[in-house]
Each structure stands twice: as structure tokens, then as C-alpha cells.
Amino acid sequence: MTLAPEALDQIETHPVDVLVIGAGGAGLRAAIEAKAAGAKVGLVCKSLLGKAHTVMAEGGVAAALAHVDPDDTWQTHFRDTMVGGKLLNNPRMAELHAQESPDRVRELEAWGAVFDRTRDGRILQRPFGGHSHPRLAHVGDRTGLEMIRTLQDRAVAMDVDVFMECTITRLITSGGGGAGVVGAFGYWRTTGAPVLFPAKAVVLATGGIGKAYTVTSNSWEYSGDGHALAYSVGADLIDMEFVQFHPTGMVWPPGVRGLLVTEAVRGEGGILRNRDGKRFMWDYLPEDRRGEYAATDEEAVKWVTAQSEGRLTDARRPPELSTRDNVSRAIYTEVREGRGSPHGGVFLDISYLPAEHVRRKLPSMYEQFKELADVDITTGPMEVGPTTHYVMGGVRVDAETGASTVDGLFAAGEVAGGMHGANRLGGNSLSDLLVFGMRTGAGAAAFAARRTEQAYVDPVQVRDAARELAAPLEQGSAGDGEDPYAIQRDLQDVMQRLVGIFRVERDLQEATAELGRLKARWPGVAVRGGRVFNPGWNLVFELRNLLVVSEAITRSALQRTESRGAHSRIDHPETDQAGWGGRNSVVRRGADGTMEVTTTGLPKMPDALRLLLGTAH
């Protein structure tokens, strides 16, 4: 099986017009669009088709369909998104997202998705944190499964070529400085054989970075592959300090610590309490938004009752539906100050609602707690705490086409930055991946159509990639070296301990030094076993990517000397609008191979959009 590095013609090669890396919602939607535009499309994924992280999305997809509240419009969706993102969002992306998500949701229905219904037989929408109207189209609490299956079936029906269980380890560039991307190199996990994809355009749709942390709702696949691949060829990453800690992950038992508890629990009326039984979210509402939330328990109950009956109400929403950054900080603070639950979380209670209603609206939460924690959520509270969930930062892209700052390289979904600013609203990721998956698929196909021939693939780069691929196994058979699992545990510990919800300069400096030491250990990594489905071997390359994104997060967090959205600095607790408002952090690979960290100004917002923000700006 070992490949002689010079024998390049032995490498299995699949030339395509558009190569999509990642088969979650964004990758599938991009592949469908590129295929519809007439491109020859290859869709590569590390797992089996249909297992990507989108499958775990629960609560719903945000779109101003106005089925439940006729007053909802794209303009209010735009405003909620910008306010939730602390005005750091790319305004054009937020605009396109708000305008186009209703059509993208209807399109799913036309492709066979079966959303829950309103009484008049249309797509039902549920309320969610930070959304001023009930806006999330959903299927119970398994919306992501419905979306990925629908997109998967559509892609299969269109005959998109799918390369399952294939890991991309390198992008191939056309050589020289500032060169474009002309393909990708990887290997089949099922055989260990290398594979080369010459491509006129490459779309990154690899999702997020959760595996940089110990406690995360993300699966093993979320190792920042696309972020690191883009960085390696000189593309800009923006806003990397903004990592979303979802307020409600499971905290017990240990094996499921971090597992997501959908925000839909709060959307359906779930109440957060501390160990003293106090409903603490009242104390954490930001002063300037307090007026949007219920003032009393009675008003909150009135709102919940109306929601469950599908009625409009003049009652305001419960305080638990504050934005995720705020609820996470609140829970963290309650636990740190000694008011947490027995296993280090707080209580989330939906059991005051009729059991049948809870089981119908939250079936997989009911199952999850019953099967994994022996808790019946219809009779008692859940224990929950913050968990690393999503990265707002990512590859800097053009709003219209998803093009990165490197020729031939595109990005969509979580791996792309800009759409969500400093904090993402729940439900906006599923709509993001539909809107920008489609735009990026179209953008990449159009770019590929302009490149009339397949570019020359540099054999030196391919040989280096093949050598790099084989190195950990060779070091393993030589018998010494570092265990990748051990380095990963140390990395996760550093990030969890020093670059978590609350940050301070001293910790971030320490993390930077620790990451430097971990990076130095990586080349000595050694893997036992063969090439066939060897998870330790696969981890080596994910680890390299995690080291890149962890450094990017830490350095960006160090640079931003203010608190905004998901980025909270203990030593800089205020939002510094004069110094940091409208400035994105930028990370790129410098000419000497070290990481450069700078800032750039946000794209200017047209006055028409600025007016929509009202008093918020």
C-alpha cells in the first residue's frame, strides 16, 4: 500500500469542475446548485453521506415566512441578526440571508421536506432566542435531520458524484505567490489510498472547530479542516475570536457532557433555575433590551400558553430567550458563584407543561434524557451548562458568490465568516447554509466555467502531500513518537481552560505559549496500525488543523481588547464602540509562515439598511 512518492501516476485522480469539501447542509446545497448550473461536481466527505453535523441541528431554520406572525418581514429578520451579532456582521450577507431564506425553505418543501404545520396547513414557525417573531420552521426537534435527508435525496437524484469517507489533507495551488487553488489531495479512509482531485474551483463546506475544546456539542469531524486549509493557501480568516458557547449542553453523565440540549426547549417555554430555585435570567437581561422581555412570571406563562396554542399574544417573551452569548454567561456565572446544580450546571425545566405536548414538540430531547441520563423531562428538570457549539469566525468571503480572498477557493456555511458577526442567533445557521450554500455553488460553477481548462497540478506539491500523509505511519512502525490522542487531549485542555467563555490577557498569553509547545510536538506524531480505517492516523491531520484554528482564536481574542457578543474579556468588560466597533479581526499566514493578526473595517452599510436598525446602531 505504501506509495512511492515519485509514482504520481499511480494516484487515483478525479478531475472535476467544482470540488465541494464537506457534505453537510452547505456542501450539499452548493453541490446541488453547481450541478444544476451544468458543472461536473465532486462532493467529498469524511463520513458517510447524511451523517454530517447538520443532522444534529434541532430547533429549526430561521426564515421570515410570516406564517405565524404576519408582521414578520425580511427587514425585521435582518435587524434581529445584526443586533444579535452586535453589528459586526457583514451587512450585505445579513441582508441576502434575511431576504432569501424564505425561498430556500420553501424550496426544501418542494424537494420533499415535511415541516410541522400551522392550523391552516402551512409551515409552522417557533420562537427562538433573539428573534423578535416566531420564525423557525421546524420538524419537532429534528429539523437538521429533515434538512440533510432532503438535500441528500435531492443531490442523489441529480447524480452528484459523492466520495464518502475521504479526508482532504491539502489544497493544491497553481504555484508561486498569491496563486489560485487548482485542486485537493486526500485519502480514502476505507483503504488508506491517496486520491487527487484536480478542480477548477474548490468549495470549503467543512463546518466548525468544536473539537478544539473538551466540552463541545460537536462531533469528531469538527476539526477546523476548511479554516486550516484556507489559511494554508493564504486566505483571510476573520472574527476567529467569536466562538459560540451554547448555553444548554448536557452536564451529566460524563460521557455525554457537552451534548446539545436544543434551544427549542426554551422556545417552547423551558425555565432556567439555579439550585435555590430562582429564575435567574431576570437578573441578566441587558438594560437596553429589557423592554422586549416579559416583566413577570405571569406574563411569561401567558406568552408560553399562547405559543403552544399557536395564538398571537401581547405578552412579551420569557427572559430565557435572550441571546446565546448572554444566557451562557449567566449560567456560567451562576455556577461559578456556587448556585449551580449537583453536576455543575443549572436546571432547565419544561415539566410544568403537559407531558404529551413536551413529547410531541421535543421528542428527541425526551429520548436523549431518558436513554442517556435516566431523566424524564416531562416530570423533572434537566441539568444543563454551556458547551462549545459554533464558530462565528471563518474564511472571509464575498457575500454574492462565496469567493474567498484566494482565486478558485470558495467557502459556505460555518467555515465562512462574516454572516453572524459577534454572536449567531439560533436557527440562523440552517438558513445561512441554505442561502450561502446555493450562492457559493453558483459562484463556484460560474468561476469554473471561466477557467476553460483544468490547471496544471504541480507534482512537487502532490509528492509532498503524499509524503506528509505517510509520515505518521512510518514513524509509528519505527516505534517511537507522540500519540495524537495525547496531544489532542492537551490541546483541548488548553483551550477549555484558557480560551473559554471568559477570557483575560494573562490566560491568553499562556495559551499562546502552550499552543506553541503543542505545535512543536506535532511533527513527532506517530501512529500504530495500518492504512485501512485507522482513526488515529486520521486524527493526525485534524490535529494539525485544530492547532491552526486554536492559534487563530487565541491570537484574535488577545487582540480584541473589548467584550462583544461571544467574546468576553474580564480585563476589558466594556464594549468599545469607538475603538472596536465595525472592525473585524483578520488572521492570515505571513510570507515567513507565521500567523499575522490585524484588523480591517467592515464593509460600509448602505443607508437604507442602516435605517432598518432603528435605534440599535
Add this chain to the structure above:
Amino acid sequence: MIETNAPVEPRALVAAPGGEATAAGETPGTSIAHLRIFRGEPGIPSRYDAFDVPVEEGMVVLDALHWVQGNRAPDLAVRWNCKAAKCGSCSAEVNGRPRLTCKTRLTDFDLAEPITVEPMRAFPLIRDLVTDVSWNYAVNRSIEPFTPPMDVPQADWRWQQEDIERVQEFRKCIECFLCQDVCHVLRNHETERPFMGPRFLVRTAGLEMHPIDQADRRRYLKDAGGVGYCNITKCCTEVCPEHIKITDNAIIPLKERVADEFYDPIQWAWRKLRGQPDAPVRTELPVLPAGPMAAAPRASAPESAPPTTLPEPEATLPTTPKRASTRAKRPRRRSDAGGKTPSEG
């Protein structure tokens, strides 16, 4: 409210027939699970490796496999993703029963006995606990996709929640393929399979019962899909982690639709009178193992690759599993792939 010291989940305290509730008295956190894990790949002799894994509260089999990967055997091949029973990747056979390892609690077993973890037997082995499930993806491609009406604008589509609840049940499927694994029709036909299997009857039912789908898949179900092969033993329903009533709600109604169309004497006579010929079968199910996704060549699975044959564990499992669980009353399948599956009627 959770009690930190709750020793074991209540169901583990109920003694299985012929067994005793040995797990009950042990202190969690100090006990050890004895895992016997199938190791091997096609072409080389396989074996069972034993690992002693420290048990934490609430631990599931997948946690134990991860502990082995992280501490003893970094190359142990396991497929998994979400660890939350939402993606259906971590399917395996635990003490002979097809299960999602991410929701199989160690406390479901008598920890004094070894816990044997093996790959799904109905699919060709890749390595250790990972099998080649690409046949399923190929079958999926043969199903006619959702076909909405052309003459009704989408803005006018309306359907009530109660009209779609059945379809939503089918769409809960996470494609873990445990139902395919347990299906004796698929097990008995190792390569040329005349039957699409429960998973794809569920998918087809979701399309056929969609309120506005226009396609007619009855001939496909009868001929290529082989719906007649199912003899309603309900093994698939029993192993479904999503609790989809596969047999009662999907397969039997599809069988009835096929019977009404092709075996109803009045319909038959009517067709004869009208002179309507039976359309030729256009779709055929793929053959194992040469049926991966079109563009996913498998260098390790040449066409001559032998079908999955797992050796029996050296020490045969007890005929009545000594497991402190009330679930032990599930009919046990025979451990050879060709065995009869017990019928529940």
C-alpha cells in the same frame, strides 16, 4: 431531580429470567467492564481483543470504545459521529444484538461477564467494527424521488399536521441500518439480494404516503424492491432506535397497496379487459459487494471479496444471555447468518 449517588438505573435491578441482578450492589466509578472487541479485516485472520475499561457513571458502549482508542488501541476502527443517537453511524452488535453503541448503557449488562462487540454481520467487513454499507446507498438511488404535482403552485400547498404524522414517523429514520442488519431476508441472500430491506421500505412509505406525492412506486416495490419477501417477523421494528413501527406502519400498508394493485382479482380482470400489459421491470437492486456509490471506488473490496464471515467467538455466548435486563426476552437470532429468525406472528 438527579441524585448523584443513584447506584444503577432501575431497570438493571430487575433480574432477568435465570439471571441475578449482580450489577446492583456495585459502586459506580470503581467497576470495570470487560470488553471483547472483534478485530480484523478481510484476508487476514481475525481475533477478539480483550480490554478492561474503567466504568464511569452513565457510560455507554461507545464511550468504552473511545476509551480503548484513546488509551489502548489508537487504531481501533469505529464509525461514529454525533454520539447522541441522531446520526446512526455507530451501529454494531453488542452481545449479538444490533444496537447503536452510543445509546447502549454498560449498566444494561452484567459487568461480571464480558461484553462482546462485533460489526454488523449483514455487510462486508472493512476493518474491526466498520463495515461496507455502500450497498444501502446504491439501493436508495433506485427509489423514485419525491414527485410533487406540476399543476398546483406551491403557494397553494396545504396539509394538516395529522395528515403528515405518519410520514414524519418514517422521516425520523437516522439510517443506522440496524434494521437491514437484523433482516433475515438480507442475511440469507448475501450478495444478490432480491429485497430492498426495511430501511428502504420505510423511505418508500414516506414518499408514497406524502400528501401530495404523485409517483407510483408499487411495481417497483413488487418487482425490484421485493416487498413480498418480508414475512413480517418484526425484527426490524424491535431494533429500530427511533422506535419507528416499521412493520406495522410502513411495510404492511405497502404490501396492501401492492396486493390491491396486482393481486386483486377485480383489478386483474379490469386490466385484462383493458388490455393493459404489465410494464417491464426497469430497476434492479444492486449486487453486493460491487455496488458502492458510483464514484466511490473501493480498492480494498475487489469483486472477489468474500462476503462477511465472522468467526464465532472462541467462547460461545450462553444460550440465555446472563444480562440483568428485562429486555432479555427479545427473541434471540441464531448466530449463523443463515439461521431462521423467530417469528412473533
